[in-house]
Amino acid sequence: MAAETSGAPTSFERGGWGWLFQRITAAFLIVVLAFHFFLLHFYHHAYEITFAGTSARMSQVGYFATMWLFLVTATFHGVNGIYNAMVNQGIKGIQKRAAQGILGLAGVLLVVQGTRVALAMTDLV
Structure with missing residues (x-):
């Protein structure tokens, strides 16, 4: 049973861009997470992971772009999911606006800091 909402549908209700982006990011995350686990947990074992190896991987433009998109989509998916769960629980008015802002x-701060860390691990800049 869907929660009653006023206005635009949430990501948990069919229709709207939020619903579509939540599904697209979920599909992307499943694929990239599988790639991540295969590469860093099966192909390379934990004892083989070094800062130098991470730097070498992150210095490859394709790998860097994939990991940066992983960061951005995971952030959107998580933040949007938390927000919509709060909306479905009945948050309204000033509390809803505060939740949106926070x-x-x-x-934004997570993506900025994640980007800074990712760039620090490369020789691209």
């Missing part, structure tokens, strides 16, 4: 800021 979660939006947290998402």
